[in-house]
Amino acid sequence: MKKNDINNFVKLLKESYPDATCSLDFKTPFQIVVAVMLSAQCTDERVNKTTPSLFSRCKTIQDFANIDIEELENIIHPCGFYKNKAKNIKLCAKQVIEKFNSEVPKNMEDLQSLAGVGRKSANVIMLEAFGIANGIAVDTHAKRISNLIGLSNESDPSKIEQDLLKIFPKEYLKDINHLLVWHGRNTCIARKPKCDICCVNKYCRNYKK
Secondary structure (H helix, E strand, O other): OOHHHHHHHHHHHHHHOOOOOOOOOOOOHHHHHHHHHHOOOOOHHHHHHHHHHHHHHOOOHHHHHHOOHHHHHHHHHHHOOHHHHHHHHHHHHHHHHHHHOOOOOOOHHHHHOOOOOOHHHHHHHHHHHHOOOOOOOOOHHHHHHHHHHOOOOOOOHHHHHHHHHHHOOHHHHHHHHHHHHHHHHHOOOOOOOOHHHOOOHHHOOOOOO
């Protein structure tokens, strides 16, 4: 895409999704860490139904570190992969307490050193907890849209992110994170994309009039 096309691409998405924001409910940096972990292979809607009881039970990072593993598993069971997620949540809480003085770190390197936090999760945490957009969280929606439109031919999320970072100027990063997710959920749906009403179909190499 040329610069004008990039500007227009983002403009069209923003006009279609003016309310595009993070769908996960949270109040503290560690709560978004936990919510992002729970969202793996799970819908944000399901996570948001699970976290109220979890956050009521665990009000501090210390509570997450100290909660009995079986109790934690029972609470987060609806989110799937609950045994692995419970283990990572407890270990992550202990790491934040011991290595970072109970403060969620504000940089990508330290975030990725935490149990259960990969690059995609770190990007989300940086943006939602601290308002810092250093990268683009390439989830299943961003991956699909990037491949379909032709923003990237890569299949590996980290490589797709690097392609996207070459296309979108830094001032667009906060918006594009949310816009790609909302576009993927509402229009460019995996099983049945609504190509005819897609606001950016003129930029899509897979769209056939």
